[in-house]
Amino acid sequence: MQAQGAGKTPVLKQTSSMRAIPERMEMSDSRGSGYDAEKLRREVRRGYAAIARSGGSCCSSSSCCGSTDAGTAMESLGYRREDLAVLPDGANMGLSCGNPLALASLKPGEVVLDLGSGGGMDVFLAARSIGPAGRAIGVDMTAEMVSKARAAMETFRAASGLDNVEFRLGEIENLPVADASVDVVISNCVINLSTDKPRVWREIARVLKPGGRAVVSDPALLRPLPDSLRMSLEAYVGCVAGAVTVEETRDAATAAGLNVTDLRLNSSYSLLLESLADQLPGGITDMLPESTGPSDFVVGLDITAVKPE
């Protein structure tokens, strides 16, 4: 979800290789309290492991991107075609919902950390912006995603001449990253999947250097989801049911000690959601009240927050 372009849905279609995820589980609200957090995490990991295994691109065989291929989808989010063209095969999995790099103003030599790096797209793109003196680090809790991104590193090195990328297996609630060691945290369509979002923001604040910044793209809730959707595990894994409001995200960042300097709604993401409404998994669209569409409930949010000096 990103302010300058249209958006690719973060919602995953059920893939042929994806184990059937139980449609519902006990959840008392849409924010994680009352969830069986560990079970939810396991299901999120299982869903993304299946996507990672499903081929070089999630769009190639599993059509998680519906009729929109990953390149077209990312262009609609504001990514430049020429930047996408030099990515290693499979790095763009069509799973983003924004373009945090467009707002991050990366500078040569900076250390960049991507929370939930998936196939590595934003990490590889950031690495080119920060150059040989910088470092781009991706963290993801799904081993299959980390393996996939690591496998692409050699292609990236050969194409760019850069050796400034690494991928770490870990959770964004417990970042495997030292205190005050990062200039820029980015994240693209991931924090909604966490059952402890305030803790993620505290981790962001911990790893940022004083004066460092975080640029996060994520879905945000415009109004409460219908119960059926809120309780759908598939909608949670698909980046819908775990979304919180803009205010909740701003409050979590502020409570972590960060200064929120920019908040933008991304209507183009909503447009894309609408265009893919009939392809969303798990009957998501059918669970919406008559005469409403996904964009009546979910919008893209880009938030920038700075750690005080």
Ligand SMILES: C[S@@+](CC[C@H](N)C(=O)[O-])C[C@H]1O[C@@H](n2cnc3c(N)ncnc32)[C@H](O)[C@@H]1O
């Ligand atoms: C929707 S995909 C987005 C991937 C990538 N940011 C992109 O734009 O292509 C979500 C990714 O976040 C990872 N993820 C979800 N929850 C996580 C958590 N709590 N800790 C670490 N990674 C997580 C998943 O494994 C998956 O790779």
